[in-house]
Amino acid sequence: MATSQPGENVDVPTSSDAVRLLGEIAPVARRSQRLARDVTMARPLLTWGLAWITGSVLFQYVRSPDGAVLGLLACAAAIAVNWLVRPREVRRTTERRFGLGWFVLMGTSPLLVAVAQPGNTKLTAVFLGCLWAVGMLLYGIGVRDWPLAAVGLLIVLLAAAMRIALPGQAMITAGVAGGLAMAAVGGWRLRWRR
Amino acid sequence: MTGQDVLLAELAGLLASPLDPVLTDPTRLRIQAALHAQPDDTSMSFTILRKALMLTDGNLGTHIRVLADAGFVAAEESWRGKRRTTLYRATSAGRAAFDAHVQALNAIIQASAASPPKIVGHYPPDKGGNDPR
Numbered sequence: 001m002a003t004s005q006p007g008e009n010v011d012v013p014t015s016s017d018a019v020r021l022l023g024e025i026a027p028v029a030r031r032s033q034r035l036a037r038d039v040t041m042a043r044p045l046l047t048w049g050l051a052w053i054t055g056s057v058l059f060q061y062v063r064s065p066d067g068a069v070l071g072l073l074a075c076a077a078a079i080a081v082n083w084l085v086r087p088r089e090v091r092r093t094t095e096r097r098f099g100l101g102w103f104v105l106m107g108t109s110p111l112l113v114a115v116a117q118p119g120n121t122k123l124t125a126v127f128l129g130c131l132w133a134v135g136m137l138l139y140g141i142g143v144r145d146w147p148l149a150a151v152g153l154l155i156v157l158l159a160a161a162m163r164i165a166l167p168g169q170a171m172i173t174a175g176v177a178g179g180l181a182m183a184a185v186g187g188w189r190l191r192w193r194r
Numbered sequence: 195m196t197g198q199d200v201l202l203a204e205l206a207g208l209l210a211s212p213l214d215p216v217l218t219d220p221t222r223l224r225i226q227a228a229l230h231a232q233p234d235d236t237s238m239s240f241t242i243l244r245k246a247l248m249l250t251d252g253n254l255g256t257h258i259r260v261l262a263d264a265g266f267v268a269a270e271e272s273w274r275g276k277r278r279t280t281l282y283r284a285t286s287a288g289r290a291a292f293d294a295h296v297q298a299l300n301a302i303i304q305a306s307a308a309s310p311p312k313i314v315g316h317y318p319p320d321k322g323g324n325d326p327r
Contacts, residue, residue, distance in 0.1 A: 012302065013213075013218075015302055015303050015306030019303055021223060021299055022299055024224060025227035028228050028231075029231035032231040032232060035242050036242070088279045089241055090237070090239070091236070091237050092235050092237075094235050
């Protein structure tokens with residue numbers, strides 16, 4: 001393979017070569033950004049999506065307090081999986097800061113529940129789901145991950161609409177629909193491994 | 195200042211941005227583009243770069259070494275257990291060189307798109323007999 005080496009005289013490309021070179025680098029840049037985003041968020045979205053689906057179904061249909069405990073266990077499992085299996089292929093120097101942000105959001109959730117005092121445990125779950133969805137929305141905006149931001153926004157809007165229209169179904173609807181959206185985006189992003 | 199003078203001044207400014215000898219190789223330009231597309235704080239593994247660029251291991255390895263030697267790419271090793279991953283990111287020198295190179299390529303395109311100026315005066319005739327006068 002013939003390659004030019006540093007220090008050699010530079011052959012000035014023709015105009016058509018320049019057009020071709022610039023045309024080649026644009027898709028590479030897009031693919032690079034997409035891959036970095038997929039690698040970073042595929043597994044967290046998939047595990048959290050599955051945890052939301054499992055947790056909300058258990059919470060809705062298993063008699064309290066066992067359902068609430070099982071729902072929380074599903075979330076704890078998602079946290080554990082994401083902590084233990086972090087992607088090594090893409091690294092951000094800001095990832096500790098973002099991780100701390102998520103930790104703060106989760107850690108302050110009980111305080112916000114105490115402040116808002118939702119009427120029952122299911123409403124508490126909807127409230128927490130919305131709070132974390134806002135976290136997703138803000139994180140998505142922060143790292144320019146628009147599908148993630150869209151999923152966060154969808155969950156908030158859906159939960160709010162269901163809370164007004166069908167309060168008894170708000171948790172299961174937001175949990176399953178939000179979980180499916182997250183798992184679908186996460187599963188789709190896992191294609192980078194192929 | 196006439197419109198043509200303004201155009202020539204703009205082109206002269208653009209052409210002042212040099213083509214970088216390291217980046218004149220199309221593969222190296224694409225590698226630098228893939229890293230340049232990431233934020234300053236982001237590094238990518240060899241595997242992800244290879245997937246983004248659709249290159250072979252050998253081809254990517256050869257070119258990325260040249261970019262690293264030129265100071266355009268920084269490599270950092272990360273260990274998890276016994277498994278090593280090398281992560282690459284564009285340095286500030288690499289980013290500046292890439293921007294200048296892209297600017298130079300754009301200048302070439304703009305120069306060819308612009309109508310050739312009417313040359314008057316003191317150019318000596320060249321050997322091929324293509325005296326612009």
